[in-house]
Amino acid sequence: MEDYNKIIESLGVRFIKAKNIKILHPLTIENFYDVENTLILPKKGEIKFGKDKETVKEGELLFIPGGKMVSITYGSGEAMRLSNDDFISNRERYFQSLAMDQDDGSAESFSYVTFEAKVFDSVNFFASLDIPPFIIQDEKITSLLKSVIHEDLSENAGKGRVVKICTDYMVVEIVRYILKNRLFVEQLATNSTYFKDPRLIDIFAFIKEEIGGDLSNKVLANVANVSEDYVGQYFKMLTGINPQDYIEYQRMEKAVTLLRTTKKSIRQIGKEVGYKDTAYFCRRFKMMFGIPAGKMRRRESLMNV
Structure with missing residues (x-):
């Protein structure tokens, strides 16, 4: 555990963005990909991911490590199938960004936060572990994600500092969640050694x-x-x-x-x-x-x- 403490202490975390999204039309992005880590919280409706179309239920979180390509479906019902390229070109047809007080709960929606986590400010930590996207069931991480989004969308004084603190805390809790639940034991044992x-x-x-x-x-x-x-x-x-x-x-x-x-x-x-x-x-x-x-x-x- 001491080795992981050292790794966590060396992590440089940087908040990228946070959004509340209304789903205008169900869609499947066949090859979703981002260099940053993405944490997604379904608010109403469902999200599915991977070859087996595993469902992320309301109250659960989907974590997609940076650098991992994955098929992801937003919304229920008949989904339009798109490549990542097509989605980016026509995003406004499928998603609508919501302000903090816009979401009335009447439509399928989700929230997400993207962030960077680098060891020694050089290596993408989660990407280096070579772990797949996975579901998180943790109230503390969910609460932190909501805090990040609330602060980022607000006009509160000092919101940037609060967002940074909450994002740091959220990343530590994700690492703790992986360790506590003994997820990806083999990958961690193999791919974390080079940090030493x-x-x-x-x-x-x-x-x-x-x-x-x-x-x-x-x-x-x-x-x-x-x-x-x-x-x-x-x-x-x-x-x-x-x-x-x-x-x-x-x-x-x-x-x-x-x-x-x-x-x-x-x-x-x-x-x-x-x-x-x-x-x-x-x-x-x-x-x-x-x-x-x-x-x-x-x-x-x-x-x-």
Whole structure:
């Protein structure tokens, strides 16, 4: 347990957004995907997810770790089937964002919070554990999610600070829930060990700082003080992926952040995260996320409607 205490203490948590959503028409998103973690609370109606269409009942929570692609159905009745790309292009046909006092309980609806949780401010914690989306039954986590949404949608003084505190607390409670219920025991045992290796942590930190620069195995080998021939094997042995795949994911994740938070051109963003060829960057982005970079930016404008 002491090891998990250290991991929790090292977690950097960042609130992204919170929304109350009215479902205008039932729909299934075949390949829902986000780089951030998503916690969903059905308020009226039902949500189903995964190949087996497991139902998330009212009062339960659905947790989708960042980086996990999943089929998700919102609402009951005959659902329109869409790709993530199609949904983003036509989101306003299916979802309506609600202000804090708009929801009268007459229509199917849900609330959600998205957040980032990184170990040593470098590694996406839940994504690194390689755990699937799962249902949470916990009153404390539900209460914290409601507090985050209430504060974020309010005009209360100091709401940003309260949102940060509640999001931090919520993430700790999710980790506690996983440990207390002995969920994903094998994944945790296998995939949390590398957080204890200082050389690997140095590599993570270097990649973050130099995301747009030279991150060849030769450079990483110098950071970890191991041979160039060994660094790829060493990295994969501890993380389960080779370093260049990890670097590409980090670069694309940074690109998503820039698309969401800046008005920089796609060419500028590609260059900033290490891609000199804009066309190649766009191809890799769509291959990873299933949508073009421009539509990822459009998605953010729609999410804020």
